[in-house]
Amino acid sequence: MFDDRTRRAEAQIGIGLRAPHVDELSATRPALDFLEVHAENYMDFGPAFTRLMYIRRDFMLSLHGVGLSLGSAEGLDRDHLGRFRDLIDRVQPFLVSEHLSWSVVDGAYLNDLLPLPYTEESLAIVTRNVAAAQDGLGRSLLVENPSRYLRFRDSRIPEAEFLAELVRRTGCGILCDVNNLYVNAHNVGEDPILYLETLPADAIGEIHLAGHARCDIDERTLLIDDHGAAICDEVWTLFGAALNRFGAVPSLIERDKNLPALADLVAEASIARSIHVLAA
Amino acid sequence: MSSLLEIQRDFRRAILAGDTTALAAFIEVEGIAAAERIEIHRNNARMSLSAALAETFPVVCRLVDARFFAFAAHEFICGLPPDTPCVAGYGARFADFLADFPPCRELVYLADVARLEWVLQRAGAAADGTPLDPASLGGLAAADAERLTFRFQPSFGYLCSPWPIIEIWRANQSEVTARAPVNLESGGALLEVRRRDGVVEFRELAPATFAFRAALDGGTALGDAIEAVAGVEGEFDVNAECAALFIEGAIAGFNLVGSA
Numbered sequence: 224m225f226d227d228r229t230r231r232a233e234a235q236i237g238i239g240l241r242a243p244h245v246d247e248l249s250a251t252r253p254a255l256d257f258l259e260v261h262a263e264n265y266m267d268f269g270p271a272f273t274r275l276m277y278i279r280r281d282f283m284l285s286l287h288g289v290g291l292s293l294g295s296a297e298g299l300d301r302d303h304l305g306r307f308r309d310l311i312d313r314v315q316p317f318l319v320s321e322h323l324s325w326s327v328v329d330g331a332y333l334n335d336l337l338p339l340p341y342t343e344e345s346l347a348i349v350t351r352n353v354a355a356a357q358d359g360l361g362r363s364l365l366v367e368n369p370s371r372y373l374r375f376r377d378s379r380i381p382e383a384e385f386l387a388e389l390v391r392r393t394g395c396g397i398l399c400d401v402n403n404l405y406v407n408a409h410n411v412g413e414d415p416i417l418y419l420e421t422l423p424a425d426a427i428g429e430i431h432l433a434g435h436a437r438c439d440i441d442e443r444t445l446l447i448d449d450h451g452a453a454i455c456d457e458v459w460t461l462f463g464a465a466l467n468r469f470g471a472v473p474s475l476i477e478r479d480k481n482l483p484a485l486a487d488l489v490a491e492a493s494i495a496r497s498i499h500v501l502a503a
Numbered sequence: 504m505s506s507l508l509e510i511q512r513d514f515r516r517a518i519l520a521g522d523t524t525a526l527a528a529f530i531e532v533e534g535i536a537a538a539e540r541i542e543i544h545r546n547n548a549r550m551s552l553s554a555a556l557a558e559t560f561p562v563v564c565r566l567v568d569a570r571f572f573a574f575a576a577h578e579f580i581c582g583l584p585p586d587t588p589c590v591a592g593y594g595a596r597f598a599d600f601l602a603d604f605p606p607c608r609e610l611v612y613l614a615d616v617a618r619l620e621w622v623l624q625r626a627g628a629a630a631d632g633t634p635l636d637p638a639s640l641g642g643l644a645a646a647d648a649e650r651l652t653f654r655f656q657p658s659f660g661y662l663c664s665p666w667p668i669i670e671i672w673r674a675n676q677s678e679v680t681a682r683a684p685v686n687l688e689s690g691g692a693l694l695e696v697r698r699r700d701g702v703v704e705f706r707e708l709a710p711a712t713f714a715f716r717a718a719l720d721g722g723t724a725l726g727d728a729i730e731a732v733a734g735v736e737g738e739f740d741v742n743a744e745c746a747a748l749f750i751e752g753a754i755a756g757f758n759l760v761g762s763a
Binding site for chain 2: 263264266267268269270271272273289290291292294295296297300302303306325326327328329330331332333334335337338339340342344345348372373374375376377411412438440441443445447
């Protein structure tokens with residue numbers, strides 16, 4: 224299912240690459256197996272792309288897309304798919320991932336990972352789009368479980384079953400974000416352990432770890448997946464449970480807001496590695 | 504119509520127009536009102552796009568203050584949302600929007616400052632190109648020269664303004680703490696922007712040189728660009744001007760109008 228099993232075995236623990244850390248990463252080469260970047264940040268093929276190709280000499284790379292909009296009823300943006308393909312051809316990432324969500328309608332890009340109702344209609348649309356994306360990109364995709372803040376009344380298919388069926392229909396893999404499982408348990412009552420048991424273990428190609436924020440509304444709290452804090456104990460526990468079920472798949476620390484010193488992220492990566500080796 | 508498409512259009516209305524009524528009917532309440540749950544997504548989308556605009560247009564933001572900028576950005580996002588997920592390149596039409604935005608009418612120079620910031624942003628992000636070797640034009644018949652069109656390096660851009668936008672831009676950099684007043688009658692600008700050795704730079708051009716380069720950059724054929732310069736003040740040596748384009752590495756490619 225994956226393009227390069229040998230390289231996958233080498234890539235165990237990584238962090239998201241963010242611009243303020245680029246120079247320090249190149250200079251200090253900390254103990255990380257891979258770096259992940261948001262694909263859309265490099266599609267100008269300008270100076271940021273040049274720096275990425277430089278850093279690629281020291282670290283394996285994975286590309287994480289945020290704009291393919293795999294859940295759009297209107298289908299995929301062919302121009303964007305072409306840019307993504309160009310980037311993949313030049314970067315040669317060991318993993319490429321996207322989200323079980325949508326962001327484009329009537330050509331407008333809404334810049335958030337918006338939720339889908341889990342219906343037969345949505346499944347048919349996402350299946351068609353994932354198949355078209357894999358054809359257009361010339362490789363398999365990992366599809367990530369999204370963070371959720373609402374449930375649609377017509378959602379009849381549990382999300383983990385939806386993903387499992389998507390794997391059966393398209394041959395895609397899954398990126399399991401354990402922080403999203405924790406956030407969703409709180410926000411929409413998803414059972415994270417049942418979720419992990421429902422996902423097809425041999426389709427999991429990567430795990431994401433991140434922190435979140437709390438937002439108080441009407442004396443209730445929603446957890447916001449803002450990648451803006453350290454990883455909490457409960458998410459580390461879920462990470463262990465996920466590794467027990469899926470094996471030692473590549474695992475990534477994501478951080479976007481309140482970006483700490485690189486050393487802090489490397490320290491979190493070390494914690495991840497210590498849990499990871501137990502599952503290897 | 505697909506019911507998913509209907510939900511996605513309702514979501515668009517909720518995010519861009521703040522109308523959550525139709526979408527809320529599809530959502531479970533579960534302790535927190537549907538509108539509050541939708542607001543999380545609305546906030547994510549608008550705040551991230553507003554932040555992308557503020558990053559591209561920091562001087563406009565400083566000129567109008569951050570709160571007014573957020574208001575203008577919100578109006579722009581709602582009316583002209585991005586059409587691509589590469590949001591660092593969002594804002595091509597922001598200057599035109601500001602030019603027509605009634606609350607900004609008294610800031611007559613604001614749209615041109617936004618145009619400058621847009622060209623600077625694009626120059627900073629553009630791909631590196633290989634300068635065209637002038638020898639590649641060697642096979643052309645002299646009679647064909649006037650039909651030549653040139654493709655400029657991606658980082659090059661041209662803009663003109665009747666306002667002193669360079670002085671305004673310089674006076675409103677974040678490191679400038681004491682802003683000296685800029686005399687709006689001090690003259691306009693004819694600018695060329697490019698990236699050289701990783702640094703974005705701009706310079707003022709003589710009127711004829713500006714007219715020539717801006718015409719060529721806009722796809723005008725060489726013969727017509729030379730004609731366009733005829734009415735512009737100042738001396739103009741066509742051969743020297745053409746040579747300068749190649750010496751400065753401005754040209755990435757060429758074509759002949761009317762040929763395949």
